[in-house]
Amino acid sequence: MIYVVGIGPGDACYLTRRAEEVIQKAEILIGAERNIESIQGFKGEKIELRELSMLVKYLESNGHKNIAVLASGDPLIYGIGKYLASHIAHDKLEVVPGISAIQYLFSRIPLDMNDLYMTSSHGKFPDFDRVLSYPKVAMVTDQRIGPYEIATEIMKRNLSKIMIIGENLTYPDEKIAPYYPKAIKAEMQFKRNVVVILDEKQ
Numbered sequence: 001m002i003y004v005v006g007i008g009p010g011d012a013c014y015l016t017r018r019a020e021e022v023i024q025k026a027e028i029l030i031g032a033e034r035n036i037e038s039i040q041g042f043k044g045e046k047i048e049l050r051e052l053s054m055l056v057k058y059l060e061s062n063g064h065k066n067i068a069v070l071a072s073g074d075p076l077i078y079g080i081g082k083y084l085a086s087h088i089a090h091d092k093l094e095v096v097p098g099i100s101a102i103q104y105l106f107s108r109i110p111l112d113m114n115d116l117y118m119t120s121s122h123g124k125f126p127d128f129d130r131v132l133s134y135p136k137v138a139m140v141t142d143q144r145i146g147p148y149e150i151a152t153e154i155m156k157r158n159l160s161k162i163m164i165i166g167e168n169l170t171y172p173d174e175k176i177a178p179y180y181p182k183a184i185k186a187e188m189q190f191k192r193n194v195v196v197i198l199d200e201k202q
């Protein structure tokens with residue numbers, strides 16, 4: 001059986017019991033280096049994930065084993081779950097949900113996630129006209145499009161928004177802070193982050 005296991009935003013205390021169970025009974029763990037390193041005490045084989053098409057081939061020829069593919073946060077929120085669910089037969093695949101970095105950030109603010117629009121800047125330039133038309137947005141970001149670029153798009157449209165930036169969530173150097181877009185300068189450095197964009201009056 002192939003398990004795609006959400007391991008939460010980082011700190012192992014956010015791993016669910018189901019995720020722990022599946023990881024402990026797995027013969028093979030596959031994932032990004034950071035995700036594999038976060039699992040303590042695993043005795044089986046560990047494989048660092050490099051290329052998605054190779055992964056599918058590997059899973060197809062090893063489907064008789066118990067394999068846990070680790071995903072940060074929740075596998076189906078901008079994670080590897082979407083790709084595997086469209087490439088692996090569903091009777092051979094179990095997705096184990098995890099706590100998303102987005103969900104964690106909302107819990108810390110704290111703010112309900114009702115009517116939240118979730119999006120990502122990974123591998124694409126977001127349609128900011130659409131994204132910024134929503135009153136409550138959460139965006140997972142990458143190196144190209146992050147807080148500064150989002151702030152610039154808000155200011156171009158002269159919108160009254162507040163941004164809440166959650167960096168390195170659940171890690172010892174976690175930082176969560178609100179910003180007006182105009183306060184975000186090009187030279188500011190942000191660690192791995194989720195950006196929540198809210199209409200100012202919320």
Ligand SMILES: C[S@@+](CC[C@H](N)C(=O)[O-])C[C@H]1O[C@@H](n2cnc3c(N)ncnc32)[C@H](O)[C@@H]1O
Binds near residue numbers: 073166168193
């Ligand atoms: C490919 S997405 C995966 C999202 C993940 N599936 C989830 O549900 O949290 C990776 C992005 O998620 C966000 N992210 C994941 N873990 C994070 C953390 N601990 N702190 C801040 N952002 C995080 C960052 O925007 C990062 O670039």
